[in-house]
Amino acid sequence: MQNPTAAILIIGDEILTGRTREGNAWFLAGELAKAGITLQQIRVIGDDHATIVAAVQELAGAHDHLFTSGGIGPTHDDITADAVAAAFGRGIGVRADARALLAAHYAARGTELTEARLRMARIPEGARLIDNPVSTAPGFTLENCHVMAGVPEVFQAMVAGLLPGLRGGAPLLSRSLLVMAPESSVADPLRALAEAHPEVSLGSYPFTAGGRYGTYLVVRSTDAAALDAAFSALAAAFPEGQ
Amino acid sequence: MQNPTAAILIIGDEILTGRTREGNAWFLAGELAKAGITLQQIRVIGDDHATIVAAVQELAGAHDHLFTSGGIGPTHDDITADAVAAAFGRGIGVRADARALLAAHYAARGTELTEARLRMARIPEGARLIDNPVSTAPGFTLENCHVMAGVPEVFQAMVAGLLPGLRGGAPLLSRSLLVMAPESSVADPLRALAEAHPEVSLGSYPFTAGGRYGTYLVVRSTDAAALDAAFSALAAAFPEGQ
Numbered sequence: 322m323q324n325p326t327a328a329i330l331i332i333g334d335e336i337l338t339g340r341t342r343e344g345n346a347w348f349l350a351g352e353l354a355k356a357g358i359t360l361q362q363i364r365v366i367g368d369d370h371a372t373i374v375a376a377v378q379e380l381a382g383a384h385d386h387l388f389t390s391g392g393i394g395p396t397h398d399d400i401t402a403d404a405v406a407a408a409f410g411r412g413i414g415v416r417a418d419a420r421a422l423l424a425a426h427y428a429a430r431g432t433e434l435t436e437a438r439l440r441m442a443r444i445p446e447g448a449r450l451i452d453n454p455v456s457t458a459p460g461f462t463l464e465n466c467h468v469m470a471g472v473p474e475v476f477q478a479m480v481a482g483l484l485p486g487l488r489g490g491a492p493l494l495s496r497s498l499l500v501m502a503p504e505s506s507v508a509d510p511l512r513a514l515a516e517a518h519p520e521v522s523l524g525s526y527p528f529t530a531g532g533r534y535g536t537y538l539v540v541r542s543t544d545a546a547a548l549d550a551a552f553s554a555l556a557a558a559f560p561e562g563q
Numbered sequence: 564m565q566n567p568t569a570a571i572l573i574i575g576d577e578i579l580t581g582r583t584r585e586g587n588a589w590f591l592a593g594e595l596a597k598a599g600i601t602l603q604q605i606r607v608i609g610d611d612h613a614t615i616v617a618a619v620q621e622l623a624g625a626h627d628h629l630f631t632s633g634g635i636g637p638t639h640d641d642i643t644a645d646a647v648a649a650a651f652g653r654g655i656g657v658r659a660d661a662r663a664l665l666a667a668h669y670a671a672r673g674t675e676l677t678e679a680r681l682r683m684a685r686i687p688e689g690a691r692l693i694d695n696p697v698s699t700a701p702g703f704t705l706e707n708c709h710v711m712a713g714v715p716e717v718f719q720a721m722v723a724g725l726l727p728g729l730r731g732g733a734p735l736l737s738r739s740l741l742v743m744a745p746e747s748s749v750a751d752p753l754r755a756l757a758e759a760h761p762e763v764s765l766g767s768y769p770f771t772a773g774g775r776y777g778t779y780l781v782v783r784s785t786d787a788a789a790l791d792a793a794f795s796a797l798a799a800a801f802p803e804g805q
Contacts, residue, residue: 331605333766334764334766334783335766335768335781336589336592336605337592337602337603337604337605338592338593338596338602338735338737338783339589339590339591339592339593339594339595339596339602340737340768340781341589341768342586342589343585343588343589344584346585346607347578347581347583347584347585348581349581350578350579350580350581351580351581352581353581354580354581360579360580360581361579361608361609361614362579362606362607362608363573363578363579363605363606363607364604364605364606364607365588365604365605365606366603366604367603368766372603394746394747394750394767394769395746395747395750396746396749396750396753396754396767397750397753397754397757397758397765398757398765398766398767435747435750435751436751437747437750437751437754438747438750440750441747472769472770474771493580495580495582504636504637504638505636505637505677505679505680505683507638508636508637508638508639508677508679508680508682509677509678509679511638511639512638512639512679515639515640516639522576523639523640524575524576524577524610524640525636525638525640526577526582526583527636527714528714529716539577539582541576541580
């Protein structure tokens, strides 16, 4: 059976203007590989209603899962929940269960549940809440679209609660060999290995460190036996590899 | 006059599998803001010919500039140059000027110009070379698509050579105020400010540090006077801000 597929949609002007170095996609990419869900695209867009609606429709339509990050806080530029509702043609409003979570959270701190804070209880019709053990305001799943916060600690906690409930597949396994040589020196044997082992993916990632050239050779597969066979051949072709 | 628009396309399985935390898009996003080129989308895709062709056609068609990173090295998985040529319906082959650059580079090191190394001289018909002062193998510009390496040092050097030659616009300016309060406490005055200053973009970015809540309030505009006016109003609304 094929692994399910996924896309990640990062929403926020702060990424496109270079203010913030995005890290949620990197974190989730690693978690999806372990869960056996094949990530096919990451996309970053700005805080614009029409752009979010179009991207959600396209990416949710083209993949088994769409994970979003950003734009579900209390401020005027947090427009993701409304845009996701619009993308699926659903209504949206403050929902009792989400409101109750926020009411208890702010009551415990002696803080008022203002109109702005209530925005975080706006949940599209038919969505399931995603738990937020860090700061309470929930995410939600609407059809195959999982809407989560942009704050990294909250995003990671939401992913930890969400992923075990999704059907996964065979985890993507990888093994890596470090060769202290430029990529162009390893290209020919690597191509021969890739042709001999079409059942694995073989990547090469060059770097320089202290004036020396090095290349990481990475074998990836969801099939452990195929991975080991290809890695053995790789290690034999590069006996100096570490 | 409107600023030109841009998209960034990052190509590489190593990003989608979570192996590598992407940083070239972040770097280029900051450079584009300074150059007055409005970045509208970042997309990450894998090393697949048809996927690259489709993404290049879509993004180059929808923006004034498309910048790509990754997949122009010497190995079997470096397929970006061929895919970009296909996306624009151009032929591709080893070009004399690119070959001469590589020949001189490897001759100076007493290294053979192998078939694999010659792959880095494959340039689509009609493209202009982008200089690579780090490791010689050039990038190229084909129509509005700027094809650059994935290795960060090389990518940054290529950007530094390329950007001054592109028509820019008004730089995106920003000013930031730090308020030690949760985002939900600043939401109401922030919304009023955003409504009073529609000519600027106003973002809020919450964080926690040492158990305390803080929020960065960021004003952005290409109009310095509008930026200063909105920032003065912001600073007046949050006199405790730093």
